Amino acid sequence: METSRVLERPTGGRAESEGADRARDSSLDLAGLYDRYAGPLYRYLLAMLSSEHDAEDALQEVFLALARRPGGAIRDMRAYLFKTARHHAIQVLRKRRQREDDPVRDGVSWVNPDACRPEDMTVALDIDRALRNLPAEQREVVVLHVTEGLTFREIAKLCGIPSNTASSRYRLALSRLREMLKGGDSGDG
């Protein structure tokens, strides 16, 4: 397939293995934690909310909640932050539903087309469009698993669903992505 060579990621956005970093996370170094987790959280929030403004506000709320959290060690900082982010994202989505807003606000994706090589741009946009046309719960699993490296077990814990449901959502998402890409019907474009 000719597209397999494309889309080299310019920066390492994926959170690395957590084990070695838990001790460091236990003392609150907000700037350090921000530098480490803000990227993955921001992309996750963008994927969920499709709005730069809402994602930025939610990200701020996540770190504010962390800074103002009463004492007590956090065993898994990444899980804690993603859970807080998800909580804020769901709150935003609920408010939108109450106001009967368009669920896709300004349509900003977590994908940064400006960082693509010109020759990869078309493929990137096709995949991005297909991802955005997935149901939110499937898109969430794809983003968390593929781009942020969470296991299905971690995703299941985060979303409050069984592991099997997380993996079946993922398989369904890949199947739908394949159909959309094959059919040239990757959404609104």
Place this chain on the structure above:
Amino acid sequence: MTDRRFVDITDAEIEGLVRRLPGREPGEALRARVLAAGNSKPRRLTLLRPIVALGALAALVLLDVLALSRQDREMAAALPREGAAVVAGGFAPDDSLSDLDLPHAPLLWAGLRMGEAHGEPYLQLRSRLLERGEGG
């Protein structure tokens, strides 16, 4: 219409493409904003809120007590001297008042005491009220 670029695409290839999509990064302005907010001193709301709530509760209880004692004083003042004396030394209302089902038991109690003060026995007053149908 089939897109020829993706005809034979596999799950692994889709995963690879998604993985290599360049993601957005939060900007420096956002970093500065978040860290400034996170490092700012938290408002002392954690302590302030329960203190305000307790204060408000105490004020409400105090107002209630004041209002009740004022009502009591007014009611006592409204009774004739001899009725007030009976009330002061009287017995507590008994259960038999409840079957009268009257809306203002304290007023009834005062009325009963006044009736007694004016020489009308309790049972007589009660039966008179029942006859009038005020007992429901």
